[in-house]
Amino acid sequence: MADITLKKLAELLNLSISTISRSLNDDYQINQTTKDKVIALAKELNYQPNPYAGSLRKKGSKTIAVILPEVANNFFSLAIDGIEEVAQKNGFHVLIYLTHENYLKEVDIANHLMNGRVDGILMSLSSETNNLEHLDKLIEKGIPLVLFDRVSDKINSPHVTTDDFEVSQKATEHLITAGSKKIAFLSLSRYLSIAEKRFKGYSSALKKHDLDLDEKLIVSLTNSLEENYENIKKLIIEEKPDAIFASVESLAMTVYEVVNDLKLKIPNDIKVLSFSNLRIASFLAPSLTSINQPAFEIGRQATSILTRAIKYGKFETPLEKIILKSELQIRNSTV
Amino acid sequence: MADITLKKLAELLNLSISTISRSLNDDYQINQTTKDKVIALAKELNYQPNPYAGSLRKKGSKTIAVILPEVANNFFSLAIDGIEEVAQKNGFHVLIYLTHENYLKEVDIANHLMNGRVDGILMSLSSETNNLEHLDKLIEKGIPLVLFDRVSDKINSPHVTTDDFEVSQKATEHLITAGSKKIAFLSLSRYLSIAEKRFKGYSSALKKHDLDLDEKLIVSLTNSLEENYENIKKLIIEEKPDAIFASVESLAMTVYEVVNDLKLKIPNDIKVLSFSNLRIASFLAPSLTSINQPAFEIGRQATSILTRAIKYGKFETPLEKIILKSELQIRNSTV
C-alpha cells in the first residue's frame, strides 16, 4: 500500500492540495460540504500526515526528549510513566536516551538534540556530570529544558525535585534516635547538587546531635555492582558502622547482599535506610526503611512545565523550581 | 543563536549548497582542501543537520518506536535498556509509547506510526489485545515489526520470546514435587499466546502428575491493583489453594500482600512461585522462587533483528523466531 499524501487526495477529489490541507486543518473558509468530503476520504484511506514535512515547514516537531542515567530503576521507570502520560495527553512524542551515568555520552546526546529534532528536553543528570556547558548551549539555542531529580543549581532552567535536604536530615535523625552513632553515608556522585543536599541533610543531623562527621564513613560509589559490593564490604569490615544511609536504592540492595554474606544481622548489627521506590520494600527481610519519592508525580510535573513552555514559547518567570515531598517509611531495617 | 544551515555555510564559504552537502557527506569527488575547510567551519559553528529535512528527502528517519504495555516493571525496563543499547549503537533514535494494557490505545498508537515517523517498530502486546488488524496494516505498509515477549503467532513477523511453555511446566512440576496438590494459576490475559503457553505448561504438568485441572483455580486478573487484591483474596479464602503460580511479577507482589494480611505463612500454608525479574527476590520474606527471564537480552536481540531488517530493506527469511531460555530459581517461597 503506497503512502497516501495530500497530493493524492487532491487528485482523487479534483481539488487543489491547499484545499485539502485546509479542510483537514478545519480552516474556517472552506465550504462545509467540501470539508466533509475531504475528511471522509482521508479517514477511509487512513491518511496520516507526514510528520517530517510538517516539522520542516512549521518548525516544531511535537516531540520531546527524555535523557536519563538509566531506566532499569524503579525511580526512573515510574518517572517515565508520568512523563509519558502528560506527553501523550498533550500530543507529544517521547524520545528516550540513556547516558548510563556517562558524562561524555550525555554531552553527545545533548549536542545531537540541537538541530530541531525535539521541541524540548527533560533530563536527570548523570552522576559524573560536573561541567554543564552542554546544557548552556541547549538553553542558548532556545530549546526548553526542564531538569528533574538530579538537577543542578548552576543551570538556568526550571526543575522538579524532592525535599532532599529535609528528608535526609529527618532520616538521619531517625537513625540517631534509634541509637546509631556511626552512620555511614553512601552516594553515587560527588558532583550533583542532589547528592550534596542529601549529604548536607545527613551532616546537619549529625551536628545537631553532636556527632562527628567521619570522612571514612562517607563513600562515593559507582555504576559497577561488583566495585560497589567490594567497597561496601570494605567499609563495613574496616569501619564497622552501626548504620548505613544509602542515598540510592541500588546501593541498599548491595548493602543487603554484603551484610548477608558477612553474616551480620539487620538491624541488630547494622541498621539500613535508603531512598527507594521499591514496591515490595515492606516484604524484604528485614523490611526496608525507605525514603519514598513521588516519582510518577515528578515526571508529570516536569513534563507539564515543559509542554507549557513549548506551547507559550517561553517559561513562566520566575523559573519554576518545584519541590515535592518525599515520605520516610520506617520499617524493620532500622528498629 | 540562529540555526546554522547548509545555506549559511555556503554563503560564508562562497560555495554552493551542494558542495557543502557533499563535503559533509564525504563525497569522493570533492577536493580534499575544500572538504577540510567545510568540515572545519561546520564543526566550529556546531552545524547539526536538520533531521526532518533529511528524513523528508531520503525517506527513513533513523528512528524506531517501542510500544509497551507499561514501563514501571522490571521486565520491561530491562528490555528497554537492551533496546536502547543496540539502537544507540546503530544510530537509531528510540520513541517510546505506553498502552497501559489498553487495546484501543495500542491501535491508536499503531495507526499514528503509519506515516513514516519511524523506520521500524518493536512491540509487546497489551493484555487486552485480541484482534491484530492494526499490526497487519503496519506490515502491509512495509514497516518492519518485531514482537517480543508478549507476541502472537497469528502475526507474520519475527519475534523474540522465552521458553514459556517449558519453564512453566518445569516450575509447576517443582511445585508438585514439593507436595502441592491444589495449584492456582494467575495470569493477566486470556488472549495472549504467551499467557496461553504459560498456562499450557502449567496444565501439562498437572496432567503428567494426574492432577485435575480445576477451573476455579485459574484466575485472570487486570491492570488494577485493588481489583487484583480482592480477587486473589477471594481465591485464597474460597478455594484454599496450597500453591500459587503467578505468571506475572506484579501479581506475586499482590499475593504476598494478601497472604500477609490473611496471616497465612509462605510456604507452609501456601507456596508461591512467579515469573519475576526482581533483583532482590532473594531478600524477600520469604525469598521468592522465580522464573527469571533474560529481559535485557530479549531487548537486544529484538532490536538487532529490527535494525538489520531496516538496513537491508527486508527481514531474513524464514522469519526469525528466537526463543531464549528462562531460569527457574528455587527459593524459600516453595520449599
Add this chain to the structure above:
DNA sequence: ATGAAAGCGCTAACAC
C-alpha cells in the same frame, strides 16, 4: 471558497 506558488533544509540527478 478555492487555487497557484513559494519555501522549510536537504539530497541527488544533471549540467558544465
Add this chain to the structure above:
DNA sequence: GTGTTAGCGCTTTCAT
C-alpha cells in the same frame, strides 16, 4: 570538482 535545479510533503501567503 563544483554549481544548478528539482523535489520530498506540507503550510501559508497571495491571487482570483
